Amino acid sequence: MTKLSIRNLRKSFGALEVCKGISLDLAKSELICLIGGSGSGKSTLLRCLNLLEHIDDGEILLDGEDISVPGYDPERVRRRIGMVFQSYNLFPHMSVLKNLTLAQTRIRKTPPAEAKDLAMELLLRFGLADKAETYPDKLSGGQQQRVAIARALAMEPEILLLDEITSALDPELVGEVLRVVRDLKAQGITMLLATHEMGFARSVADRVAFLSGGSLLEVAPPEKIFTQPDHEQTRQFLKRVL
């Protein structure tokens, strides 16, 4: 069952075309890892899906409904499609708990007690229950990123977009964040994850999508991409990063 359908998506910044007609279907509970060199358009594509960027052409269908039409309420989309960034973007002046409850109470209008219950449940699951009253700057990068993922999940999104969520972390902290993604995958959360962690992509993705210069060159199960890619460019990219 297709959850999200990207059809011929085009996006330019001035004269620079960054997404050159990208088409991709994400099935319910599927995890697709988006790989590609720096500047290939991974972040821009994810930002378009969350309506952080306007697209120039094409369609984005969520459960068959076109969310890319002009005037579509971005808040409505962001309630259903959560996004986590490389730089965590936690609210620095709020406790971990408040970071998790704010959008729930403000945007979803969840009663505060219920929002807190869900937040504590998520923190417990992520091994962060004792950090509820802590402020972000007192946490390690790995903990902050796990809080950021928990915050996105507190909105109970149908899809999670994850953009290089381990790129800012010290190597020894990468594992704890990837473990969270593995857990979410086991729970059947639908995810699109841009990553440089090839080993992780290979072991956990249902499919891997290779972006090059704003074009999706190939999309295939990891074993195929990593052992027998169709394109020479995919082979060259993997040779460089592996």
Ligand code: ADP
């Ligand atoms: P990736 O995430 O794969 O590294 P990006 O999507 O961040 O790639 O960037 C793709 C290209 O778009 C790059 O050339 C980048 O400089 C350019 N770009 C991204 N955002 C903007 C912007 N807001 N204005 C102008 N150019 C941008």
Ligand code: MG
């Ligand atoms: Mg990026």
